[in-house]
Amino acid sequence: MSISLIPVTLVSRKSPNNSDCTLEVSNNLCQQLDLNSGQDLSILLGKKMIKMKIQIIEKPINEITFPENIFHEFYLPIQTYKFQAYYTPEIHTLQLGPILGLLTDFEVKEGAEPHFRSIHLFCEELHRAIEEIGGFFYIFSYNHFSKEGYYYQNGKWIPSMLPLPNVIYNRIHSRRLEYVKEFKKFRQSLEQLNIPLFNERFLSKLEVYNQLSEEQHLHAFLPETKLFTFENLMELAKKYETVFIKPVHGSQGRNILKISKQDENSYSYQTSFQLTIDAKKYLLDDIYQQIKPLLGNRIYIIQQGIPxxxxxxxxxxxxxxxxxxxxxxxxxxxxxxxxxxxxxxxxxxxxxxxxxxxxxxxxxxxxxxxxxxxxxxxxxxxxxxxxxxxxxxxxxxxxxxxxxxxxxxxxxxxxxxxxKPSKSFEDGQGKIRPSAKAIVQLCTLLTFETSRD
Known part of the structure; x- marks a missing residue:
């Protein structure tokens, strides 16, 4: 990272004054940032900025203290935090972050905690990673953006009004949701707020193949791939010992067909949705007629099989x-x-x-x-x-x-x-895995780079 960040601890204090804007800063941090007692300092957290007045306190660590009313103004749950901080002396602003929002689709039954489906355990791991590295993490659905999110505390996901995130990590499970009108409106609001969203959408198999095939040096690694048509089936099935027919927008190995050459004119086929293998031999024309109803109106590719x-x-x-x-x-x-x-x-x-x-x-x-x-x-x-x-x-x-x-x-x-790769592969054995740390580090980079643009 090209900018120098300072780890700080943020703690709360009670104050009899609900309009208290005193920012207690440890003398150690004041020396590092060349701050003086009585000086005005703007605190930027998420997308909100509040001007406060510095009061130096004797502390051996980099610590700042907010009165509880300032926590409420930032929509930040009252607890102790570890943040990364960046000071801009020209405008007397100290930014704390990152605030990472994970976008996904989930349902919450009345009286029950939310369950984030296939990424539920990974979300807990991301929480632990950001606690270790510094920042605040929560989960939300796009139809509740800026209204409600869930943060993790004492083993539970708690609903609350929370600060706007600096960065959003897209883990929506369904491709269809990325094309609905409400999601497009959500995307527009992010652009207006200058909030980066990474891994913006699912990629189709054909899109990936076309992008990679533009690079000459990658050609040798690409199985020949074409849009599924009768003509392309005839061409590739005769050219290779096996071909695979896959949905352009498929995942998890579902709805795949494999066609294998048996001799010069006959073929067999297998599908991922049948328990038994059809060992019969067919002409390609017959296979096409049999599999066409299975494919329905979905778009498929046909791809060279690899031994x-x-x-x-x-x-x-x-x-x-x-x-x-x-x-x-x-x-x-x-x-x-x-x-x-x-x-x-x-x-x-x-x-x-x-x-x-x-x-x-x-x-x-x-x-x-x-x-x-x-x-x-x-x-x-x-x-x-x-x-x-x-x-x-x-x-x-x-x-x-x-x-x-x-x-x-x-x-x-x-x-x-x-x-949107699966999070089931790495065996973390209860540890914070490299992928979780990598996401937090990327979000930290995007947070402080975006604020400087």
């Missing part, structure tokens, strides 16, 4: 989680090998897949030296892919899940890129 490495006969690929760091550079924060369930054609955990340590998984297929080389190449390819998607996508991209396969010749293939 991936296997583990005990089950296919293997690698999920690489990448984040943008405080220098605006992409880095790998975690990686797992995914092993498909028996007879499954995809490795997704939602389809019964399991995870292994990457080096251990590759070690069952090759010697240690080769496994190490391939893992390094996977990381390099993931970072290059993330940088390309980030460069070509609308808005701010800060997190991507990249699926990479290795074929039986040791060649790498880019299978998929996910802008």
């Amino acid at each position: 991936l490495l296997t583990h005990v006969g089950n296919i293997m690929d690698f999920r690489v989680l990448c984040h943008k760091n405080c220098h605006h550079l992409w880095e790998v924060t975690s990686m797992v090998a995914r092993i498909s369930a028996e007879q499954e054609m995809v490795s997704n955990l939602a389809k019964g897949g399991k995870v292994m340590k990457p080096f251990e998984a590759l070690g069952t297929c090759m010697n240690n030296r080769k496994a190490f080389e391939i893992l390094q190449l996977i990381k390099e390819l993931a970072i290059e892919t993330a940088a390309t998607i980030s460069k070509n996508s609308q808005g701010i991209t800060g997190e991507l899940g990249i699926d990479i396969g290795v074929d039986k010749d040791g060649r790498l293939w880019l299978i998929e890129v996910n802008s």
